[in-house]
Amino acid sequence: MELMDQDSLLKSAANGNRRDLSRLLTYVERGIKLNYPEKTHPRKSSVIGITGPPGVGKSSLIGRIISYCNSRNQNVAVLAIDPSSPRSGGALLGDRVRMESADSGELVYVRSLSTGGNPGGLSSSLISMIELLSYCGWENIVIETVGSGQSEIKIVAFADKIILVDGPDRGDIIQAEKAGIIELADIIVINKSDLPGAIKAAESIRSSLSFADEKKSPDVILVSAQMNDGIDEMMDLVENCDSPDWREKIKIQERLLSLWDSRLLSSPSLNRIIDELQTGSISLDDALDKLAR
């Protein structure tokens, strides 16, 4: 990979050259730090994180968010994340298939990412990618996480607003009683509202949240990405909701952890230390001490 002339790439990307933006995103994905011109004041983008279990319609919903933003003449960049194979390191990235609005027009940019394509960990490269997109004038940035369980709070590290997506057919509502991402979401969207069971699912989640602090609990709304129903209401809520203050602290903590992970993963001695751990010649504590040095 050629590293020449980062400055002119940056300039051209900021002037709207997609090809150069794409190239720079690859650099950043691979852990290369960009040097922004000093006098630039940071442009502020609105960063929306979309999370939720696999198959609830996150990508389809993002397709609608793209159309929503574009119809208001706002641009939107999407970073869609799918898992890498732990065995081969390869990945099949299929989120684009569901985003019908993604492949035309100057007002949308979609990039597929794998969890394994980043030497320093995905979280830290995402933070840098958001910074770059923001610098290049993308007003709205949407991050789609891989289908997640309950404990995925890393999204807090990048997103200003978090949408938790769920579906009508998710069975046991005790899931909603469990703590985790559900407490961090700004709004909870029950997608596929055109299917039976959606209203019941929304009610169950509402009632389980009602036991918590009422003023702070997120709105639960019904949406159908397929039928394009409820999208405007959803975006209104996203734009107007106030995230709780305590989340800022968690955000900073998660950013710190991401950077820590990144340092660890990009340490030149990592592979050797893992080998030593495997043969049992050092303990986990020893390994950490060695890495921290």
Next chain:
Amino acid sequence: MLQGGSPFRIFDTMKIVMAKPGLDGHDRGAKVIARSLRDGGHEVVYTGLRRTPEEISRIVMDEDANALALSTLSGAHDVLVPRICELLKETGMGNVMVFLGGIIPDRDRESMFSSGVRAIFGPGSRTDEILSFLDEANSRVESGAPIGVGDGDGWRWN
């Protein structure tokens, strides 16, 4: 899961966009190939069905892909493939490698290659052969030899 970041990932693999251009609704073959490329360690972006040449070249650009795999069974390859190759060249993506799968009659192979296609994998192709092709392409890149759609030089796999 936003973690990940395997320390073992070495970048001798490719990011490959897999697309089905035009009016062709059969993608079993494309999906099988996409999976085997994944198992070979590559990153594959699957675009879904019925994409226009403009959409495809745009996706290759946004994804900053190293290679484009086109699958076509409809018989329209003689129009669509040269158009896509031209678009890539026109938009500064002449370094992207293009390879082809599906039904390509023998009489059309030469014109596909002269558009810039580097390999054609028809029915009965083995997935490990496709992976060997990508390995060779990668070692060409390392030695500075061209593989792109706009690079000329006549290298082809088959």
